[in-house]
Each structure stands twice: as structure tokens, then as C-alpha cells.
């Protein structure tokens with residue numbers, strides 16, 4: 081019997097469990113740990129609440145979770161409740177599928193001012209992550225600045241721009257819906273340090289900005305490169321740039337019909353934030369491209385900024401004693417192997433890139449690697465105790481494990497509490513989740 085511990089129950093974790101179950105069948109027992117009492121990681125707390133079709137993939141993970149040899153071990157913090165070394169004693173393979181939950185720091189003066197948030201916090205707030213439920217962003221100002229030109233920046237801008245009615249059918253949490261309903265934001269500036277040909281936004285997601293009820297995207301035609309140059313772009317990016325061209329071509333009187341402007345500010349890097357405890361202004365430095373990289377021109381401009389959300393990428397949370405690549409912000413690994421017996425998968429392996437589906441081949445590759453290491457004897461030969469050993473340890477320590485069956489009760493309670501037309505109203509508090517699961 082092969083005992084595998086997967087830490088993290090998001091897409092990378094469940095694709096790895098699925099791969100183990102398919103490749104090893106009844107010869108492997110897989111425990112999927114999560115620090116929260118609820119599964120699915122970014123599917124629950126990262127994917128935007130108005131993108132319900134993407135969240136549907138959790139049904140596939142549920143099928144895996146309900147197979148005999150896979151079990152969910154929720155509410156267990158690896159690092160404090162149980163150490164990695166202890167898991168290594170108990171399991172043949174320990175796989176970090178812990179994602180990249182920390183914001184890449186916005187390293188400019190004023191970044192500590194009030195109402196400046198990283199996207200992990202802001203996204204966590206509107207998605208009901210217990211760590212960020214109390215964020216309470218101040219939406220009483222007129223201008224929000226969203227730093228970055230990736231899909232997370234798009235999510236944040238769209239969520240700030242939507243009317244209450246546009247959240248129908250979403251699972252945005254009640255506290256965020258109420259706060260957004262009372263928002264006074266009428267200008268959302270998307271700040272990109274490079275140009276239209278370097279955006280990281282995918283076409284479908286970018287296109288959504290053109291269909292908002294009360295907001296319109298503003299792109300200055302003069303910022304766009306010569307159209308002939310689009311031919312050199314890879315097809316996805318070319319489509320995104322075509323969407324920018326459509327935004328730029330929209331006549332001003334049509335755009336003026338919408339009360340919220342989403343402005344694309346290219347070739348502008350954040351320089352400093354200023355305010356009186358609360359952010360009020362951002363200074364930006366104009367840039368130009370030098371061998372594809374943004375280089376400051378020294379030209380500084382000021383923009384009002386009542387709310388700043390930095391969407392400049394994420395980092396994996398390091399674990400003491402586990403080799404970490406500081407520059408890349410993920411575990412140091414070779415193809416997912418940290419050491420024989422210790423692996424990483426998904427964003428914890430490759431950094432925060434790709435779609436949810438990208439994690440599927442990652443998960444399958446890790447299981448192949450574990451098998452190769454087992455076949456070469458690199459995992460050692462002594463029989464491990466696996467889940468029986470963990471259960472004994474959990475009992476001795478009085479750990480409050482939340483099982484998949486408990487989660488199903490939490491899920492049922494969330495579905496019962498849903499607003500009209502919404503799939504669920506999430507618990508945003510760990511104690512409330514645990515109570516609902518009992």
C-alpha cells in the first residue's frame with residue numbers, strides 16, 4: 081500500500097488525488113489536507129463569484145473525494161497542528177499543493193497606507209475567505225486604482241464595476257454585496273507598467289468589460305501600436321489586443337452613457353502612494369520598453385486614488401526547513417520533486433500561471449514521479465502507517481478534523497442560506513463552518 085499526503089485541496093491537490101486514484105487504484109491511500117474546514121482552495125476563494133461555470137469543476141473533485149481511497153482531512157494546519165516531518169514519517173509521499181496565497185509585495189513608499197490591499201486580500205474579501213472577511217475596504221471614494229494587467233486585475237475591476245443586479249446568480253458573499261451596493265467608485269484605473277501588447281489578460285475575460293451595465297472600458301487609441309504589428313502576437317494575445325482596439329473605437333458619446341469608467345493606463349509604473357493614513361493619491365512614472373522590459377522615463381504624474389488594489393502576482397508561503405526559491409516565490413524543485421518523498425504541484429511548483437486545467441497534467445506528472453521514485457527505492461522500504469498513524473496522532477493532540485461528510489453538511493447549510501437565485505451563501509468564519517458541519 082502506498083500512503084500519500086496531499087497538502088491543499090484546490091485544483092492541484094484534487095487533480096493529484098485523481099491521478100493517484102487512477103494510476104494506483106486500491107493500492108494507494110490518499111489523504112488531502114486543508115487548513116480550512118472546506119475544500120477546493122481557489123475554486124471557492126479565488127475564482128470570481130460571477131464565474132460560476134468555472135466553479136463547476138468542483139463536481140469532478142467531489143467524485144474523487146468520494147472514492148474509497150481518497151479522504152479529505154479539513155481544518156488541519158500543516159506546520160502547526162502537525163509538522164511536515166511528522167507527515168513524512170507517516171506517508172510515503174508528501175505533496176505540497178498549497179498554491180500561492182501571498183501577494184507579491186508592492187514595494188513602493190506608501191504601500192502600507194490604509195485602503196491599499198493586495199489582490200489576495202481583496203479577492204479573499206469578496207469571496208468570503210475567513211482570513212479576509214473583515215477587510216472592510218472603504219468604497220466611499222471616487223477613484224480606485226488596480227495595479228497590474230492580468231486576469232486578477234480584471235476580476236477586481238469588474239467586481240468593483242458591477243451593479244447589484246449583475247451579481248444575480250453569483251455566490252458573492254453578503255458583506256461584499258452590501259458594501260459594493262453602497263460604493264461611490266466611478267473611475268477605475270487599470271495600471272500597466274508595459275503596453276497593450278504585453279497585457280496578461282485573456283480575451284474572454286477582457287471582453288466581459290464591454291458588456292457591463294453601468295461601466296465602460298476606456299482605451300486611448302493613441303496608446304495602441306500600429307495594427308500591422310498585431311500579426312506577430314500569439315493568437316490569444318492578438319484576440320485580447322483586438323478587444324482593446326474595439327474599446328478604443330467606441331465613440332465617446334456611447335461610453336459617456338455609462339456612469340463608471342474603467343480606464344487603461346499603459347506604460348505607467350507605480351512610484352509611490354500618498355495620503356493621510358488613508359491612501360489619497362498615486363504617483364506613477366511613465367515607462368518605455370527596453371528589450372521588452374518596462375524602464376522608467378523619469379516623468380512622474382499624479383492620479384487620485386481612494387482605493388488601491390495591487391494585482392501583481394502571488395507567492396507560495398514558505399515552510400521552515402523546506403527548500404524555497406526566493407526569486408521565483410515557490411518551492412525549489414526539479415519537475416515537482418523537492419526531495420524524494422517530498423513534492424510540489426500546481427502553483428507551489430511552477431508559480432502562479434496558467435488556468436485551472438493546467439494543474440491537471442501537473443497532478444498526473446507528480447504521481448508518475450512518485451511511482452518512479454518508489455520503483456527506484458528512493459522512498460525507502462519500511463512500511464508507513466499512513467492515515468491510521470495520522471488518526472492516532474490527531475486523537476492524541478485533540479485535533480478537530482473536518483471530514484468530507486462534515487463538509488457536505490456545511491455545503492448544505494450554505495445552499496439553504498443562499499439569496500434568491502444564488503447557489504450558496506458562504507460561511508466566512510471558521511467556527512461557524514465547523515458548527516454547521518457537526
Ligand code: NAP
Nearest residue numbers: 228229230231232233273274280285391392393432433434
Ligand atoms: P499575471 O497574469 O502574472 O499578471 C500580473 C500583472 O502584474 C502583469 O500585468 C505584470 O506586469 C504586473 N506586475 C507584476 N509586477 C509588477 C510591478 N512590480 N509593478 C507593476 N505591475 C507589475 O498574474 P495574475 O493576474 O495574478 O493571475 C495569476 C494567474 O491566474 C494567471 O495565470 C491568470 O491567467 C490566472 N487567472 C485566471 C482567471 C480566469 O481565467 N478567469 C482569473 C484570475 C486569474 P508585467 O507583465 O510587466 O510583469
